Amino acid sequence: MSRVLNHFNKTGISCFQSYCNDPDLVLELKNLIVVFADTLQGYGFPVNRLFDLLFEIRDQYNETLLKKWSGLFRDIFEADNYSPIPVANEEEYKIVISKFPFQDSELDKVRRSFMLLRFAKIQLGMIITEMIFLIRKIRVLSLFSQQSFPKKLPMSQSVPQIYIQVKEFIYASLKFSESLHRSSTEIDDMLRKSTNLLLTRTLSSCLQNLIKKPHIGLTELVQIIINTTHLELACKYLEDFISNITNISQVTVHTARLYGLSTFKDARHAAEGEIYTKLNQKIDEFIQIADYDWTMSESDGRASGYLMDLINFLRSTFQVFTHLPGKVAQTACMSACQHLSTSLMQMLLDTELKQISMGAIQQFNLDVIQCELFASSEPVPGFQGDTLQLAFIDLRQVRH
Incomplete structure (x- = not known):
């Protein structure tokens, strides 16, 4: 019988590997092994090795679930319109x-x-x-x-859909524990560990890939930050959900916590960094169409068209940022103003620029004044005094 069980272990693992991408088939294999083990045990045969096989298959079953849910998460993110x-x-x-x-x-x-x-x-x-x-x-x-x-x-449609799918994953993970004669504490621990893997590895990877997609713009990034904030707050309800399934109190028994905090915090940091990058890229696009005539005899009497378009873009963008945490919006605004100031300064310091007429200086001066007026208009609340205007202080000194 020992040789039979050893052979069963090998063929069982081989069978699993053949169907490793289908959790339903793996679950069927598990149920067959449980029936076989219970039958052998009823005749007095030892079945420890069969249950060792089940625990090995359980880990692989979770891997197939993670792969399946990775696809589900991607589909949800692709279908979302990223609007409240x-x-x-x-x-x-x-x-x-x-x-x-x-x-x-x-x-x-x-x-x-x-x-x-x-x-x-x-x-x-x-x-x-x-x-x-x-x-x-x-x-x-x-x-x-x-x-x-x-x-x-405040959140978009993907938030409740992701939350529902996490709960469905917990149910799917629970199915493998049925008929394994494990204690409620062991099942609770298993569910929390598998859910942590779902959050910290699968969902985290999907979020990071989403943030880097070329079609995800500033508005979508702002919504992603809002979405991850609400998903993070919902983690405590997922913990309660697991406790209700297993009847294990988080107060009386030491249970593993869900690590959604780090998953969603990392996603927010990545989205914030992408916002700063995309803002600077957009500023560069406006700067590239700047066409100063450095030999003009007199200024146009008003700020350059490209700069006014750029400022209007920044105003409308920062209005969307009102839904972001204050510090994020302020950092984005300061970063944009500093990048604009640096870009304008580089125009003046261009080595190919041999001379500048008084009219060109006056025109450039009008543009710098508009930048300062924009900074003083408090496009994002929370700045103290003239903090934002200091981003253009070097240009002001050159101007004078």
């Missing part, structure tokens, strides 16, 4: 929050108003008349209709 989710009414809102644990502070305030109103009616009894109650109810309903809907939730 619109909700027309509370019914649509409930559909979203049934899929994802989003907390809306504005709507919560309205609901608390309803609760306080009901409580007041119960407590005051006959003192408060039905008329007063109805008037107050109408006011609360008005507040609900005016401030709550229609509205847009």
Whole structure:
């Protein structure tokens, strides 16, 4: 029997390797081995080696799941429009929050108003008349209709879809533990470890690849930063989800934590860096069409067209940045202004530039003034004093 089991181990592993890309087939193989092991055990034969084989296959099963979910994540990211989710009414809102644990502070305030109103009616009894109650109810309903809907939730459609798929992965991972006679603590630990692999390896890789795609622009990068913030906040609900499945309390038993924090933080840092890079690239595109006539006798009397187009682009871009954390928006704005200042300075220091007329200096001066006016207009809130204007201080000194 020992030789038979050894042969079964080898053929079982070989069989698994043949179907390693299909988790459903691997699961069928596992179920057959469990039935075979239980049958042998019923006749008194030792089956330890069979269960050793199952544990080896379990690790490989998780690998096939990770590959499958990598494709699912990529499809979700490709289909996303990277725009906030619109909700027309509370019914649509409930559909979203049934899929994802989003907390809306504005709507919560309205609901608390309803609760306080009901409580007041119960407590005051006959003192408060039905008329007063109805008037107050109408006011609360008005507040609900005016401030709550229609509205847009900050994250895009990929967020609830990713959250759902992570839960589906947990269910799929759990299937392998069925009939293995493992304790709830062992199953809980296994689920957390496999989910951590999903977050830190599979989802992290998909996010990093997404951020580097050429078609992902500044607006999409801003939305990705917002999305990862909400997914990070949802990790605690995934931990509760696992605890509810296994009936293992995170308080009474030491359990592994989910490492979504590092996954989503790394993705945000990558997206922020890509924002700075793409902003500078866009500035370079505008600078390349600058066509100064360094011999002009007098200026045009207004700033150059390319520069005004560039400033308008920066204004509209930084309006999108209002949804970003303050520090990120400020860093992007300062980086853009410094890059613009450096690019303008390089024009003046060009070795091929032999002479500059007074008219050209005046024209360049008008452009620098527009840069300073842009910096002083506080395109991004949070800068202290003339901090942003200091980005153009070298140009100002050259100008004078």
